[in-house]
Amino acid sequence: MIQMKVEVKHLSINFTNRHDWPYRNEVIVDGKYTYDKKTPEPLMYVQWSNDYAAYICIHVRNTRSHWYESEKYDRNTERNELFYCVEKKHCIFVRCKDAISK
Numbered sequence: 001m002i003q004m005k006v007e008v009k010h011l012s013i014n015f016t017n018r019h020d021w022p023y024r025n026e027v028i029v030d031g032k033y034t035y036d037k038k039t040p041e042p043l044m045y046v047q048w049s050n051d052y053a054a055y056i057c058i059h060v061r062n063t064r065s066h067w068y069e070s071e072k073y074d075r076n077t078e079r080n081e082l083f084y085c086v087e088k089k090h091c092i093f094v095r096c097k098d099a100i101s102k
Helices: 032-036 060-066
Strands: 006-010 026-031 044-048 054-059 068-074 079-087 092-095
Touching: 026 032, 026 044, 026 054, 026 068, 032 079, 054 060, 060 079
Parallel strands: 006 044
Antiparallel strands: 026 079, 044 054, 054 092, 068 079
């Protein structure tokens, strides 16, 4: 049996599809240094909307060649950090028919 890791994140923003994604054309995949230390690399990243109305799926093998580094302010560390990002056209946006109530 081959086990593959799926990274799941819960975002602090709401979205339902690629058209109302609030960050123009860019999706953050992971912190560069965090990702570079992961073994094995995740199969995919799943990023849930804050209200669970939708999620983004980033399949690593299918998108890795499109990733680029971008420096951004990280609220957790309170300093600029390097992140791997990808254009949203390479991501799969999935809208859930019924949002899960909190």
